[in-house]
Amino acid sequence: MGSHDNHQVTKNHHLFQAMGHAFDGIVAMLREERNMRFHVIAAMLAVIVGWYLRISTADWLWILLVIFLVFAAEFLNTVTEAVTDLLSNHHYDINVRKAKDVAAGGVLLAALFAVAVGLIIFVPRFYALIIR
């Protein structure tokens, strides 16, 4: 599905080609970004705990929303780093600093939102399990 030896700089010609590049992007995130691997492990834990506690459909929607929100924020953070590193050639630039700090702030906000949703959904259920 991937396109590893590909030096394509033109537009994709068909859907499968576009999907191949999108798949390459996801694989690159998992291989190269430590924070992304952490997010994936946290997401898997949330899914396992949600399955164990038999949470409701509405709760699953919240969990899935915050999981993919954090993933999306991390993807945009990596895009920002790649583009700003290319433009600045790794030289100090106040705008690069702002772009990277803002992108990282977006990841932090999404992660805090995910933690809040996890606490709201899981804590009462764990509490009910303990005092049962």
Ligand SMILES: Nc1ncnc2c1ncn2[C@@H]1O[C@H](COP(=O)(O)OP(=O)(O)OP(=O)(O)O)[C@@H](O)[C@H]1O
């Ligand atoms: N070229 C630059 N000019 C100015 N500040 C920079 C530059 N590169 C990095 N910084 C500063 O250093 C911080 C960390 O940089 P960067 O995000 O590239 O590294 P990182 O910690 O490896 O990121 P991540 O963990 O998300 O992969 C940025 O948030 C920014 O404040």
